[in-house]
Amino acid sequence: MSGGDNSRGSNPVNVQNVQDSPFPTGVVLDESNYPLWSQLMKMRIGAQNKSGFLTGKVVKPTTNEKALEAWITDDNKVRSWLIDSMSPTLMRRFIRLKTAAEIWDAVSKTFYDGSDETQLFELNRKTFITRQNGCPIPTYYNELVSLFQEIDTRMNDNGNNVEATVAVNKALSRFRVHIFLAGLDPDINQVRSESLRKDPPLSLEACYAYIRKDLNQRQVMDPIPIEPDNVVNIATRNRPGKTKGSNEKGGNNFVCTHCGESGHSKLRCYEIIGYPDWWDFSKKPRKKLPQSQATVATSSQNQEGSPSCCSYLYESGCDICELSKNKRISYTPSECKASNPVAVIHSGVWGSAPNETPNGAQYFVTFIDECTRMMWVSLIKHKSEVFNAFKELHILIKDEFRRNIHTLQSDNGVEYVSLEMGNYCKMNPIRHQTSCARTPQQNGLAE
Structure with a gap:
């Protein structure tokens, strides 16, 4: 027993009272902090x-x-x-x-004097003039939030009227969101506009999270620039005749079943697809084939036309040539989604159908809820009936769901931009958003 006691005493445990130990503040009080x-x-x-x-x-x-x-x-x-x-x-x-x-x-x-209006004015002035100016968004956001928190500390709140206090805080929150958005750099105009159209309006924290998420997505999705020299090198490597597998004897084991030569397959035999312009017949003349095979080669060349890079690239699969034929870059799918049902409705018209329904309808109009993806379909005889269909849907939603449509998204068709549609949206009120001309991708949910 004594040996066990001595072994414990050889390794003493230092126990320190937390209340008696000084704690590090990390901040030393001076004239400004x-x-x-x-x-x-x-x-x-x-x-x-x-x-x-x-x-x-x-x-x-x-x-x-x-x-x-x-x-x-x-x-x-x-x-x-x-x-x-x-x-x-x-x-x-x-x-x-x-x-x-x-x-x-x-x-x-x-x-500190809580009623010091000069200090409060100076803090508000700083929030008005603070700008991102190329710095990272988290740095700009943290600077603004620190100013807002100091303002909240200095403002007196007697708490006599709870409803009035809640209303003031709500208005102040929207005001600070606008200050934050106004100070962002001009290259964020698009996401700034999208955040202002959110329904219900975003809080300051939610607005910052939304913009930071969009910025991260853009950094990931931005294409890697291709230098012109690299494009030339790729095209040079894919040039016919300089690649392994051409009619020159090279480094593969293909044997053509048409002409009997090695180094290429029947699919790439020049006797069938035609000889390229750079081929030197003095060094390597055409093969003398039987009449039946020569007829096949001649007819194939007449149908396909003169040989070109495209016939070769069709077999090798050149990415550069495929991309050069594109008319425009692909649209990235929108990840915006309404937080409340029937807040945003997307609409589009299809028709005319080759056959009429028993009631004489040749068109149908769709109304899709952005939040739940629930869809309503109305059969119509003419496009001019779109307004009546939307009006009936609006009444149905108000009666069954006790909700109001906040935004209608559609294209610029005459049936959507009519005078009666515009007056109806103003009276209810409903924000009517339309896509750009010849850009159906912006109305992709309905399309």
Whole structure:
């Protein structure tokens, strides 16, 4: 037993009382950082269960000597935490105050006055002039949020009218979203417009997350630029006759079943697809084939036309030639989606059909909910009946779902941009968004 006790004593465990140990503040109080320092000290001292010594709620006892000694010890701890977190100049100013509450009040009166309109004006001015100016979006967002939080700390809220307070905070939140969006760089105009059209409106945090997500997607989806020299090199490597497998003896084991030559297959035999312009018949003349095979080769060349790079590329699969035939770049699919049902409705018209329905309808119009992808289809005789179909759908949604359509997305067809459709959308109110001319991709959900 004694040996076991000695072994334990040889490895002592140091136990330190957390309340007696000084805690690092990370911020030293000077003439300019009181708002940050005060918030940090409140958290640190509150975590030690000593907030009452700052506010004066823990009253100094007058009768019980043991309680008085304990109070003096705890108050000195809080005083030392406050003084240790100050610059040397401020230490000399506040160290002679007798209690922690006196130090806290003196510092507050020195650096902060909640009714100081000059400080509040300066903070608001900074929010108005803060711009991204090419810096990363997280840096710009964090700078704005710190200003907003300091403004909230300085603003007085009596809390007499709860409804009025909620309304003011809601309006203030929208105002700050507009400040954040206004300070972004011009290359984010598109996503800025999309965030303003969101229904319900995005909060400041949600707006920042939406823009940052779009920026990350654009960085991933941006194509890698191809240098012109690289394109020339690729085309040179794919030139016919210089590639293994041509009619020149090269490095493969193909044997043509048509002409009997090695180095190529029947699919790439020049006797069938035709000789290219660069072929030198003086060095290697045409093969003398039987009449039947020569007829096949001649007819094939007449049908296919004169040999060119395309006949070769059809077999080898040249990516450069395929991409050069594209008329436009592909549209990336939109990931925008309404958060509430029937808030955004996409619509499109199909027709005319070759055969009529028993009721004489040759067209149908679709209405698709962006949130749930639920679709309503109405058969119509003429495109001019689109307005009546939309009006009936709007009444149906209000009666059954107790909701209103906020946005109608369609193309620029005459049936959608009519005067009666415009007046109806203004009266309800419904925002009518239309795609650009000859760009059906922007109305892709309906198309």
